[in-house]
Amino acid sequence: MNQTRRKRRTDPSLSRLESLSPEMLFPTKSPALISARVRNIFLLLTICVIVCILFSYGTFRREKISSIARSLSVFSTRRRHLLFSIAASHDSWLRRSSYVRLWYTPESTRAVVFLDRGGFDPDLSLPQVIVSKDVSRFPYNFPGGLRSAIRVARVVKETVDRGDKDVRWFVFGDDDTVFFVDNLVTVLSKYDHRKWYYVGSNSEFYDQNVRYSFDMAFGGGGFAISASLGKVLAKVLDSCLMRYSHMYGSDSRIFSCLAELGVTLTHEPGFHQIDVRGNLFGLLCAHPLSPLVSLHHLDAVDPFFPKMNRTESVARLIGAASLDSARILQQSVCYDSSNTVTVSVVWGYAVQVYEGNKLLPDLLTLQKTFSTWRRGSGVQSNYMFSTREYPRDPCGRPLVFFLDSVGPDGAEGTWSSYNLHSVGNCHRAEAVKRLQYIRVLSRKLERNVEQVYTPCFSVYYI
Numbered sequence: 001m002n003q004t005r006r007k008r009r010t011d012p013s014l015s016r017l018e019s020l021s022p023e024m025l026f027p028t029k030s031p032a033l034i035s036a037r038v039r040n041i042f043l044l045l046t047i048c049v050i051v052c053i054l055f056s057y058g059t060f061r062r063e064k065i066s067s068i069a070r071s072l073s074v075f076s077t078r079r080r081h082l083l084f085s086i087a088a089s090h091d092s093w094l095r096r097s098s099y100v101r102l103w104y105t106p107e108s109t110r111a112v113v114f115l116d117r118g119g120f121d122p123d124l125s126l127p128q129v130i131v132s133k134d135v136s137r138f139p140y141n142f143p144g145g146l147r148s149a150i151r152v153a154r155v156v157k158e159t160v161d162r163g164d165k166d167v168r169w170f171v172f173g174d175d176d177t178v179f180f181v182d183n184l185v186t187v188l189s190k191y192d193h194r195k196w197y198y199v200g201s202n203s204e205f206y207d208q209n210v211r212y213s214f215d216m217a218f219g220g221g222g223f224a225i226s227a228s229l230g231k232v233l234a235k236v237l238d239s240c241l242m243r244y245s246h247m248y249g250s251d252s253r254i255f256s257c258l259a260e261l262g263v264t265l266t267h268e269p270g271f272h273q274i275d276v277r278g279n280l281f282g283l284l285c286a287h288p289l290s291p292l293v294s295l296h297h298l299d300a301v302d303p304f305f306p307k308m309n310r311t312e313s314v315a316r317l318i319g320a321a322s323l324d325s326a327r328i329l330q331q332s333v334c335y336d337s338s339n340t341v342t343v344s345v346v347w348g349y350a351v352q353v354y355e356g357n358k359l360l361p362d363l364l365t366l367q368k369t370f371s372t373w374r375r376g377s378g379v380q381s382n383y384m385f386s387t388r389e390y391p392r393d394p395c396g397r398p399l400v401f402f403l404d405s406v407g408p409d410g411a412e413g414t415w416s417s418y419n420l421h422s423v424g425n426c427h428r429a430e431a432v433k434r435l436q437y438i439r440v441l442s443r444k445l446e447r448n449v450e451q452v453y454t455p456c457f458s459v460y461y462i
């Protein structure tokens, strides 16, 4: 932005240069004119410097300027362009609002919460609470399902109908979803909000996608609808809902009504429905090369960090993200030339130290530390990604260090320190057996729009 401003400012000065030139050619001896001449020389020098800067920008940074210009015209989406709608219920809100409090900031996040009934005192650290309109006129006949699916689907219409100004994206999620707002802004800025977009992700659990659709955004993981699409969807939603009374959830209703408009899902891997249970370690340690956007089902999974409850764990992750949002959960693997250790850093969360050098593709697959979403003996663990077994014997696992603290390192970087998670007396190689904590220094990860399209995995040789 600065560069563009600088460019504009030079035009008037350049025209002044032309009008000054004759005076430079015919100097007089009057003291007033001499001081004017000094001023003119100074001006000329300044202009030269500006022209030089522009020239060097033009030569070496043309690409950057064009990408900035591109982002200025259409793609530059900011936090304030997003309106979050959180679907909650009176019974869940009191407890789960502690998750929302972690990612919502009253100054810079626009959000509203929809409840089935009110009765809460206003809380300025939380989004405004709205009681959903009555939906009893809509049919619902999924056996054993919950009628609230209709209310939650209609949150889309009620949100759009509010008519809030300057909204580019309507974002929907549950009260047990946490969003990484800056990363969501980065992801959405790839798309033109004036066109029709439905952005989200499906389930980690293959069978869930078979049952619903591979192209449905699962509601808890959150999804975004561009403003132009939102306006059209809001108009047709009520009549559309009448046709889908046989469906189970709110997200299938939205998916179906969007299908009728000819819109399919734009998959973004940073949204996480988290249709798994238990220990998420393996999943968090092999995050796709894409900004982390959301995590859902927080009550169904163990706390992310040892000796912490769920809220504290999420707070630690979000705290790290506040220092380097783009890098949170991004994996870097370091090899040492003497082949004694391989270090996998999952920034802001954990470091794993393997003895010997491990092959990179093996480190990128998910360790199956979690269990299936659906319980029961017949349930197969079919996932949407490659997995590897997590050794039952803790001594067969790499050394694991969890994030302890993180802070700024100069203006451009961060330090983060990770403490050993002790699992008892294992025989470890000499090179690693005394490791107690690991400190990671890194530069802030700045992705421009092109890099979001083609992310780059980090491998270091030490």
Ligand SMILES: *[C@@H]1O[C@H](CO)[C@@H](O)[C@H](O)[C@H]1NC(C)=O
Pocket: 309, 310, 311, 312
């Ligand atoms: C989690 O721990 C924090 C700090 O110890 C505490 O204030 C909070 O009530 C705990 N939350 C739950 C749900 O136990």
